[in-house]
Amino acid sequence: MSETMFTNKDVFLLYRFQEAHRRLSLLQGQLSDPALRHEIKDLSDQLALVIKETNLLQKEIDQLKTENQKLEDECKEYDFQLGQIEKTLYSGKISSPKELEQLQKRNAEYKNAKGSREERLINQLYLIEEQENRLGQLQEKAEGLKERVEIVREQETKRRTTLRAQAEKVKTEAGEIEKALPQGLIKFYQRSAEVLKGIVVAPIVESTCGSCHVILSQAVLEKVKKGGGTVPLCESCGRGLFYPETSR
Ligand SMILES: [Zn+2]
Structure with a gap:
């Protein structure tokens, strides 16, 4: 057979080749869809922020606890001193009288100092409680985010694995069709695939072009029916035409 003579069956085979390629490029488009990757990145960023906040808060709580320990020790020391003063007084x-006055003055000073420390201690205890509640909330939030990241990661892995398997299958199919395709038709396809956006041949549907839908001229329909020549083209969109019903 000549390089430019093709039967309807040949063109139909090219159509199957073309459709396999279209499916393949659709699958590749889905494979490179970044939607879930963006979601993973977004969740990971949120998680990192929450962990940072958690660590800062934990540090603050630790500091407050250390401070309170110090305040408690100081209060004990004042208690001891006040006890000593009392013993001396009695x-x-x-x-x-001067000595008495001095002792009373020190007694008042220590009581004051102890009182202000106790007040601070209580305030800080409330603060610690508040912050520990907040810490609990943050830890819960972090756990939730971690779980969500894992779920979306798994989803994305599954999605990609499925798509890759499908793409492999279609690639094999396209490869097998290619082996059966006349060389001239492969060239025909490669020449215009890009310009025609991957649709190089189209089936005739009720005397119209299956791609651009214009009503085909009698001459074109005759040419397709006759077959065995160059690929009959749609006069409107330039795509190769074939009859799907006779190609099975
Ligand atoms: Zn057309």
Whole structure:
């Protein structure tokens, strides 16, 4: 057979080749769809922020606890000092009013100092409680985000695995069709595939072009019916034509 003589069956085979390629490029488009990857990145970023916030808060809580420990120790020390002062006051050993006055002054000062520390201690205890609640919420949020990231990751892996398997299948199919295709038709396809956006041949549907839908002229229909020549082309969109019903 000549390089430019094709039967309807040949063109139909080219159509199957073309459709396999279209499916393949659709699958490749889906494979490179970044939607889920963006979602994973988004969730991971959120998670990183929550972890950062959690760590900062934990540090603050630790600091407050250390401070409170120090305040408690100081209060104990004041208690001890106040006890000493009291002992001296009631010991009857104080001889001068000046000494008494000084002791009373120190007594008042220590009580004051102790009181202000106790107040701070209580305030900080409330603060610690609040922050520990917040910490719990953040930890829950982090757990939720971690789970969500895992789920979406798994989804994406599954999706890609399925698409890759489908693409492999279609590739094999296209390869097998290619082996059976006349060389001239492969060239015909390659020449215009890009310009015609991957649709190089179209079936005739009720005397119209299956791609651009114009009513085909009698001459073209005759040529397709006769077959065995060059690929009959649609006069409107330039795509190769074939009868699907006679090609099976
Ligand atoms: Zn057309």
